[in-house]
Amino acid sequence: MSDRPAPTGALLRATAPDRLPEATADHLRRHFAAERVEVLVADLALRRLAPLLDTAGAELDPAALRCLASQRPSTGSGPTGTRLHLPLSCWGERLGVLRVDLPRHPDPEQAEQLRSVADELAVAIRAADRMTDRYRQAQCLQRLTMAAELQWDLLPGRSLGDDRFLLAGQLEPAYDIKGDHFDWALASDRLTITVLNGAGEGLDAALLTVTAVNAMRNARRCGADIVEQAELASDALHTRYGGGLHAATLLLEIDLVGGWVDAVDAGSPHCMVGRGGEISQIRLEQQLPLGMFGEARYEIERFRLEPGDRLLVVSDGVHAAAPRGGPTFGESALFTALRGTRLQPATEAVGTVMRDLREFHADAEPEDDAVTVCLDWRR
Known part of the structure; x- marks a missing residue:
């Protein structure tokens, strides 16, 4: 190091939201003698990394992709010395990778300082995302449909976690989403998760989803439980569409201390629990999809997770997928x-399930979009 680094967080807060990569690179060159710096952001499908500084195109850097998947820093040989890959993540949300080329291997203190730089950059990018299009443009390897644009703006993120749990969700196809969606919110020891399968196609399906999700958020933010969330969303949809369009939705509220799960099953998403080496479906009583009838009323069912359990929710685009009229993905x-x-963390597991679903379709075009949400309860 040429001199003691200034606090990175203060530096980035004083930087324009679209210039965070340049400010970080300058900081690393000045204080760590970095010879080359690249900020790589993950694309929407979490399969490629797009550079923000040398914007020649998406990269297939295997070490960077491994860092993104494992969320662990790695050190290897670089063009002129040592190359570091540092995960960019914020509250469990995997944003990308910071790649730094140094003339020599960093000592333990320097390595810790570099990890802190990556952490500060991740928080800054997450905060800046609403104030500049730069990071979203890099994430999109092709143009989104209008429906997909609405859906991605509505999402809470792609992962969330702390020492109690790790939660991840994935949408496919990333660039042409119709009406499927997931949402979550953490409040103290309560975690709310919803998975929604909207009816219709294209922009109509997306607008239906926007209405339902915002109605549930409105109720939740006023302190309502999942029954009231479902009922408000159902009334909003019925008022708007008169029962012509509706949204099959699973609402879950999880007690992160005791493991109890309150559930309202208002349609087609399926819920499963992985315990040890076994996977079993949680059998819930299906109630009316949101918006099908006016003044619909809903009831809570309960089940319990055990420490180490994995909770999985998939939309019908996953479990009911049946290319060429053959057996469904859920059956076979x-x-x-x-x-x-x-043995994979939740953040990797959702991608693996979606990859298997794509392989299941082979050359057939999927008839529906698909959602997978995975929660590992660590307790």
């Missing part, structure tokens, strides 16, 4: 895919 391949992910 879903449980095998879920068992195969048992």
Whole structure:
């Protein structure tokens, strides 16, 4: 190091939201003698990394992709010395990778300082995302449909976690989403998760989803439980569409201390629990999809998680996928895919399930979009 680094957080807060990568690179060159710096952001499907500084195109840097998947820093040989890959993540949300080329291997103190720089940059990018299009443009490897644009703006993120749990969700196809959606919110020891399968196609389906999700958020932010959230959303949809369009939705509220799960099953998303080496479906009583009838009323069912359990929710675009009219993915391949992910963290497991779903379709075009949400309860 040429001199003691200034606090990175203060530096980034004083930087324009679209200039965070440049400010970080200058900081690393000045204080760590970095020879080359690249900020790589993950694309929407979490399969490629797009550079923000040398914007030649998306990269298939295997070490960077491994860092993104494992969320662990790695050190290897670089063009002229040592190359570091540092995960960019914020509250469990995997944003990308910071790649730094140094003339020599960092000592433990320097390595810790570099990890702190990556952490500060991740928080800054997450905060700046609403104030500049730069990071979203890099994430999109092709143009989004209008429906997909609405859906991605509505999402809470792609992962969330702390020492109690790790939660992840994934939408497919990333660039042409119709009406499927997931949402979550953490409040003290309560975690609310919703998975929604909206009716219709294209922009109509997206607008239906926007209405339902915002109605549930409105109720939740006023302190309402999941029954009231479901009822407000159902009334809003019925008022708008008169029962012509509706949204099959699963609402869950999880006690992160005791493991109790309150559930309202208002449609088609399926809920499963992985315990040890076994996967079993949680059988819930299906109630009316949101918006099908006016003044619909809902009831809570309860089940309990045990420490180390994995909770999985999939939309009908996953469990009911039946390319060319053959067996459904849920009947023939879903449980095998879920068992195969048992040793992966939730953030990797959702991608593996979606990859298996794409392979299941082979050359057939999916008839529906798909959602997978995975929660690991660590307690």
